[in-house]
Amino acid sequence: MKEVAEELGVSFLVKNSPKLLDELKKFLINHFGFGDFVFRTRDGEEVGRASNLKTLEEQLAIVPDESILFHSERNHFSNWLKARTEFWLAKHFRPKKAEDYQSVMELRNDLIHNIHHYQEMMQRGIITEFNRENFDPKNSFARIGSGSLGGKARGLGFMNSLISNFDISNMFPGVDIYVPSAVVLATDVFDEYLEENDLFDFAINETNDDEIISRFLLAEKFPSDVILKLIEFLSLIKEPLAIRSSSLLEDSQFQPFAGVYQTYMIPNNDPDLDARLDELLQTIRLVYASTFLQKAKDYLKVTSYRLEEEKMGVIIQKLVGAKHENRFYPDISGVAKSHNFYPIPPQKADDGIALVALGLGKTVVEGGNTVRFCPKYPKHLIQFYSTSDTIQNAQQEFYALNYEGKLYTGQNEIPNCLVEKYPLSIAEKDQTLNLLGSTYSPENEAVYDGISREGSRVVTFAPILKHKAFPLPEVLDLFMSFGTWGMGTQVEIEFAVNLSVPKGERKEFAMLQMRPMVMTREAGHIEFSESDKDEIICQSNKVLGDGVYDNIFDIVVVDREKYDRGKSKEIAIEISNINQKLIAEKKNYILIGVGRWGSLDPWLGIPVTWDQISGASVIVESGFKDFSVTPSQGSHFFHNITSFGIGYFTVDCNTDNCFIDWEWLTKSKAIEEYSFTRHLRFKKPLLTKISGQKNKGVIYKPNFLK
Secondary structure, eight states: OHHHHHHHTOOOOOTTOTTHHHHHHHHHHHHSSOSOEEEEOTTOOEEEEESSHHHHHHHHTTSOHHHHHHHHHTTHHHHHHHHTTOHHHHHHHTTOOGGGSSSHHHHHHHHHHHHHHHHHHHHTTOOEEOOTTTOOTTTOEEEESSSOOOHHHHHHHHHHHHHHHTTGGGSSTTEEEEOOOEEEEOHHHHHHHHHHTTOHHHHHHOOOHHHHHHHHHHOOOOOHHHHHHHHHHHHHOOSOEEEEEEESSTTOSSSOOTTOSOEEEEOOOOSOHHHHHHHHHHHHHHHHHHTTSHHHHHHHHTSSOOGGGOOEEEEEEEOOSEEETTEEEOSEEEEEESSOSSOOTTOOGGGOEEEEEEBSTHHHHTTOSOEEEBTTBTTOOGGGSSHHHHHHHSBOEEEEEETTOOSOOSTTSOOOOOEEEEEHHHHHHHTOSTTTEEEEETTTTEEEESSSSSSEEEEOOHHHHTTOSSOHHHHHHHHHHHHHHHHSSOEEEEEEEEOOOOTTSOEEEEEEEEEEOOOOOOOSOOOOOOOOGGGEEEEESSEEOEEEEOOOOEEEEEOTTTOOGGGHHHHHHHHHHHHHHHHHTTOOEEEEEESEETOSSTTTEEOOOGGGGTTEEEEEEEOOSSOOOOOOTTSHHHHHHHHTTOEEEEEOSOBTTBEEOHHHHHHSOEEEEOSSEEEEEOSSOOOEEEETTTTEEEEEOTTOOO
16 A cells, blocks of 8 residues: 555555554654754755754745745645644744745745744743753843842843733834843852852851952852853853842842942953853852952841842843944933932822933942933923033933953953943044933023034933933833832833934833832821920931831931042041941941932042941931032932831921031030041930921930920
């Protein structure tokens, strides 16, 4: 019967064959689509082979027209896809016939387009095990290792699923909304690295940060299977990378660790793959080392966690932006919060707030000058109401990655920071100021939207916020709504926008992070007793937090009369010294100072880091004598204040409702005094009442007993 079967063109098996099972297996593989897709011509000659969707797409671009027609006429593509349970794609191809197309090229392009689109769609929203064959350098999000992904990576995965499930990427014409491609080293890689190099006991007990960094950089052993996958990753992505921490505790719902651990950026452009791999491994080691630096240890002291509970994941992500000569940066970086702690009518707290800047996000997260706007009222820019306010509050410099820099060039060197500061004249030269800039004309004492006339440049985002050159407010409003709905709480997102794209391509809005905001709970119904002004140290109608503090006996205050803006870094060190002593004594305190706490710009305030003031229970921020400074809601510093439930006063005026009794503070006896900072201690508690709901906070003098 074999000859009859061959004449009929059907397969034939002999049931008594000693190799029946093997022959049946080959029959299923060859005719039911379980094996490779073998491209053939009509005479049976093999002209190509594909083992998965990626290689099928590649082969479709090069096989002869005759082969594509042969397989299309027989529904071979849909049959092969069904065997792999790709039913959506198979169903899409099944009704189409070869004669439905005007040419074989049109048929070929349709097959390639649909397979490519399907792969992109399936990659979005899921975190797969990293595989070079399936990893898309534009949209994939994959993992290496089997442990936890950490807090940041969980947030990225959640955003990815939102974008995919609700087709957000196509909601705004001309704008591509996405999460940049990334791989995440899971926490088991961190454990293995520490164990192989015998680092855990040393890192937990060592107090010298330089020693920790040095030991981690010199630790040669790194899991070999991870190195192989990183080599495959680097062979696919040759653009700049951000290497970011993603610890177990980071961005958790009740205790976010914002800005505690390190992020590094590298150009990833060396022609030698080994050199790029070495640079990447060094940055991973540096992120691992940041788990044990003093800043992180001090932070953990004021939480309920132990350092040994913490484990570090690492996100290796494509950096968003474009290359301009030897600089790489996005046009816009920013932070948006779904809850605004300082709403100004017509804004409401739930309308949210966004802070944006030109260049890399260092300006925003470290409290530099930014543009603050409510996405629902983008033209309502209180900081730019007058020309003097605009000049004073507008961004004058930006950050970019040095594309030609080297992070680490020798065994005994401290790693270089490749993120550098540039003046706005460079942004104008790069043409990235076009949609963000305005012009100050000294002759007219006026600020004009755009940069078409002569004058000094300032960053106001007027072309976008006033003239809708890019739908930034609308995109942010959408994400804040989706985020609060999806996470079940108020959220904070970090993002970057690349407007410097080739002509004809979509502009890019990239989501970099989403984390929950820790909202303080109302501490019952707080009543404020009628008190004389001379019974109060501080009173404000701009406060954060809710509660009554009746167990604080210490004040750390920066003397306003002695304060020198040029010495603000020295003042930060003085405060840090007092903070360490008070933490050792387990005493909380009230911190009072001038300017913006935690500011990136030392001329705007005191550039303390979180670990330097981690013992403060109440923080007071006063304006300078000559001008007031708005609080920086976008900074990591500000996020930690709200997360820890710390009472926060802003005092930017001197009225009966808003003041600090500086004279009383100056006359009070100090138990320790530095050049600019004084430590006061009292026998009776400094009763403090704060109600964010009533927009009122009062710190009473120690003899107040009501």
